Amino acid sequence: MAIFDRILGKKGTEKETVEKGNKPKAIKVAKKEKTREKPVNKAKTEKPKKEVKSGKVLKKEENIAHRILSEPLVTEKSASLGQFNKYVFKVAQKADKRQIKGAIQDYYGVRVTSVNIIRIHPKKRVQGRTVGYKKGYKKAIVTLATGDTIGINESV
Helix, strand or coil: CHHHHHHHCCCHHHHHHHHHCCCCCCCCCCCCCCCCCCCCCHHHHCCCCCCEECCEECCCCCCCHHHHEEEECCCHHHHHHHHHCEEEEEECCCCCHHHHHHHHHHHHCCCEEEEEEEEECCCEEEECCEEEECCCEEEEEEEECCCCCCCCHHHC
């Protein structure tokens, strides 16, 4: 019985009441809740608040240049456009003129005057009996303000 007493949490006074013939009252075993306090780091708990205007959350596009600009196109023609302060880039298929302008201004720190976009369609290539296609892409010709340069076409 001592094992059951330890499990149920009975004490010696309750054994005496059982021996006398009195029925013991229901014994409630209190469970200890673990209250472990974690140290509070103020730097992690403070989050910057988002700007809210008329019930809408404004989403600012930050650092999107790596998604929009694929690579600069360096060819003889693009190098010759450099004298007119124009630079040529491969861009993402879904990018529009506004996004391209913002990406170039953020990444290179220059002022963009205009952006012209050209879609290069996939070209057919035949090798033996198999027919395949070269990958198409979108090309952007960016005109910079006078005095601004990027320095891409200087190696050609």
